[in-house]
Amino acid sequence: MIHTNIEIKARSKNQDKIREILKSKSAEFKGVDHQIDTYFNVLNGRMKLREGNIENHLIHYSRENKSGPKQSDVLLYDSEPKSSLKSLLTRALGIFAVVDKEREIYFIDNVKFHIDSVKDLGTFIEIEAIATDGDISTEELKNQCDSYLKLFNISEEDLLSVSYSDLLLK
Numbered sequence: 001m002i003h004t005n006i007e008i009k010a011r012s013k014n015q016d017k018i019r020e021i022l023k024s025k026s027a028e029f030k031g032v033d034h035q036i037d038t039y040f041n042v043l044n045g046r047m048k049l050r051e052g053n054i055e056n057h058l059i060h061y062s063r064e065n066k067s068g069p070k071q072s073d074v075l076l077y078d079s080e081p082k083s084s085l086k087s088l089l090t091r092a093l094g095i096f097a098v099v100d101k102e103r104e105i106y107f108i109d110n111v112k113f114h115i116d117s118v119k120d121l122g123t124f125i126e127i128e129a130i131a132t133d134g135d136i137s138t139e140e141l142k143n144q145c146d147s148y149l150k151l152f153n154i155s156e157e158d159l160l161s162v163s164y165s166d167l168l169l170k
C-alpha cells in the first residue's frame with residue numbers, strides 16, 4: 001500500500017493531557033503496541049521492519065529532515081510475525097539501527113496519533129495525517145497537523161526533525 005502522510009514528531013512531557021484531549025475528541029484507541037523497528041542500510045530513503053503485537057510491516061519511506069509538519073511518502077508491506085524476512089534483510093542489507101518502543105495508537109478519522117515511550121530516548125507524540133488514495137490534498141493534511149499541534153499545545157522547540165533512529169545514533 002502506498003500513501004502520503006504529513007506528520008510531526010515532538011518530545012512530550014504531557015502524555016496525560018494529550019490522552020484527555022484525544023478521549024474528549026472520541027478518538028478510537030487501537031491499543032498499546034510494543035514495537036521493535038529494525039532499520040536497514042538502503043541507498044534511498046529509509047526502510048524498517050516493524051515487529052509488534054498490533055502492527056507488523058516492512059516500511060519504506062522518504063521524508064525531509066525538518067522540524068514541523070513534513071511530507072512522508074510511504075510504501076507498506078504487511079509482514080508475518082516471526083517470518084524469515086528479518087534474517088533475509090539483515091543478510092542482504094545490514095542493520096543501521098534498532099528502535100524499541102511502547103506505542104499507544106489512536107485514530108480520529110484519517111489522523112493517526114502515537115504516544116510513544118522510546119527506550120533510551122524518552123517520551124514523544126507523533127501526529128500523522130494520512131491520505132491513502134489521493135482523497136485528501138497535502139495542504140489539507142498539513143492543516144490537520146497544524147490544528148492538532150495547537151490543540152496539544154506543542155511548542156516549536158519540542159518539534160523534532162529526525163527519526164528515533166537518528167536520535168539513538170547521536
